[in-house]
Amino acid sequence: MNKSFRLTALSCAFMIAAGCSSQQMQDFNATVNDIGKNYGMPVLCGAGMIAGGVTGYALSGKDGVVAGAAIGGALGCAAGYAWQSRLRELDRIAQEENLKITTEQLTLAEPTVVTAVPQNAGLVAQIPDTGMFAIGSEQLTESGQRVVTKLAQVYAKAQTTDQADVSKELQSRRILIVGHSDATGPADLNQKLSERRAQTVGKVLVKAGIPATSIYYQGAGSSRPIADNSDLLLRGQNRRVEIVELANEQALVMRAQSEEGNTRYLRYGASDTAKPNMAASKSAGQPASSPSKVAGSQKITASQATAKQSLPDTNVAKTAPKTKPAVDFGGSPADAYQWNMAQNIKPKASGFALISNAYASDMPMSSCEADKPRSAGQVLSMANDKPLERHATKEYMPGYNNRVWANTVNGHLVTVSPVSILRDNAKVDRQPILQVVQGYKSSGQKKAQTLKAVANTYEGESEVLYRVFASDPKASVSCMDLVFSKGNAKVSQGALFYPSGSEAYVASYMPIPATNSK
Structure with a gap:
């Protein structure tokens, strides 16, 4: 392996904050596998010594450096051997079966934090579903049975070299199997099918001798795409089985939480229909219809909205639609709109040092118009099919406890309520409905159009993307993207x-929270 290339890749890992390019980070991901297979043990020996020395110095000053380096080096060597061995076994199966198995090492972002999760928390393996299952079925094909059996035999082995620790490792270890699909067909059916397929793989692992109590499965359906679903040649990459080997149950919980509402999956939409190109490059700046700020003094009551419309500051010339819309919101053609809301959201720290998060903000992201509602199933135990215990709370994120949000768009009042977001992973607690009152300020009583809707959330460090889809495809509103601040109730x-x-249009929409009238 070329030393200068290794140095560049490793430098990117240590300089994520400085910002390596997307291509550099992708090169690094590809190189990590080679490093692990060929140099896993020496690399992690050295990394362990460095981390141990830093920790020792932090705890005991100069006197703690040598002892910390020795302990860290020993732990790093053991982890390096395990990593190297597992990657070689997976690589062997990939070559035998002509598969492209990709892997990602899960390491803690802050090793000095007191936690029951070890520094090297786990390994993610993505296995493409190239004929693994019969079409529309959870039954393994002949070749699929052969591949999964080989994988099960690999994961049935302990990674430790110390026989005294084999039993302890196997008892604490957890394996998560996640089924993924492309976006063709109904999302609910895809989710359920992917769940049954993950369970099928789990049964093969149990047959290989892995305790059912150590295995969990989940159906993510089409909610976590890694390729363009609208491209016939690429969408097949989304059909895959993910096997995550984790050090213990706490690491399993961390992994499950980090994947919920992860902004990295916004790069590609969950729609299999080609949409106008609304992805913005980093140099594109703000959206072409970047909204101006709403004055903080504006108030809206639940029965009467007095706020003025936040008009878009747009560089795109408005053109009259060829076909009159059901409600004219005064917007611009969507294919000329540069959408980069998620691109500006800093991914939330998950506890893992995920390489993919390093360049998430450098990737184009799809808007809600190129997306559709996403749904992932719960993480279930192979032993009893019960959900993984998460100790989640029902506390709401401040300002998002079932409030009404509204504002006018080209003279029409648009309301979304309730906006209901929990503290725990910014989950949606109650699904909203949309209401549209045409010509709100004109004389006469106006009847509101009520639209059922589904919301998804994606959480960043300081903001939450709240994505709402109208359930009726013929509704006057298709969808909306709102970026909420976590520090205060504001869009x-x-x-x-x-x-x-047949065309899509977009308008600026900056709702503000309503206040209850007395």
Whole structure:
């Protein structure tokens, strides 16, 4: 392996904050596998010594450096051997079966934090579903049975070299199997099918001797795409089985939480229909219809909205729709709109030092118009099919406890309520409904159009992307993207998409929370 290339890749890992390019980080991901297979033990021996020395110095000053380096080096060597051995076994199966198995090492972002999870918390392996299952079925094909059996035999082995620790490792270890699908067909059916397929793989692992109490499975359906679903040649990459080997149950919980609402999966939409190109490059700046700020003094009551519309500051010339929309929100063609809301959201720290998060902000992201509602199933135990215990709370994120949010768009009042977001992973507690009152300020009593909706959330460090889809495809509003601040109840960016014939249009939408009238 070329030493200068290794140095560049490793430098990117240590300089994530400085910002390596997307291509550099992708090169690093590809190189990690080679390093692990060929140099896993020496690399982690050295990394362990460095981490141990730093920790020793932090705890005991100079006197603690040598002892810390020795302990860290020993732990690093053991982890390096395990990593190297597992990757070689997976690589052997990939070559025998002509598969492209990709792997990702899970390490703690802050090894000095007191936790029951070891520094090297686990290994993620993505196995493509190239004929692994019969079409529309959870039954393994002949070749699929052969591949999964080989994988099960690999994971049935302990990674430790110390026989005294074999039993302890196997008892604490957890394996998570996640089924993924492309976006063709109904999302609910895809989720359920992917769940049954993950369970099928789990049964083969149990047959290989892995305790059912150590195995968990999940159906993510089409909610976590890694390729463009609208491209016939690429969408097949989304059909895959993910096997995550984790050090213990706490690491399993961390992994499950880090994947929920992860902004990295916004790079590709969950729609199998080609949409207008609304992805923005980093140099594109703000969206073409970047909204101006709403004055903080504006108030809206639940029965009467008095706020003025936040007009878009747009560089795109507005053109009259060829077909008159059901409600004219005064927007611009969506294919000329540069959407980069998620691109500006800093991914939330998950506890893991995930390489993919390092360049998430450097990737183009899809808007809600190129997406559809996403749904992932719960993490279930192979032993009893019960959900993984998460100790989640029902506390709401401040300002998002079932409030009404509204504002006018081109004279029409648009309301989304309730906005219900929990503290725990910014989950949606109650699904919202949308209401549209046309010509809100004109004389006469206006009847609101009520639209059922589904919301998804994606959590960053300081912001949450709240994505809402109208359930009726013929509704006057298709979807909306709202970026909520976690520090205060406020929208920093917002866009409303609506149909006009076969075309999609977009307008700025900056709702503010309503206050209850007395």
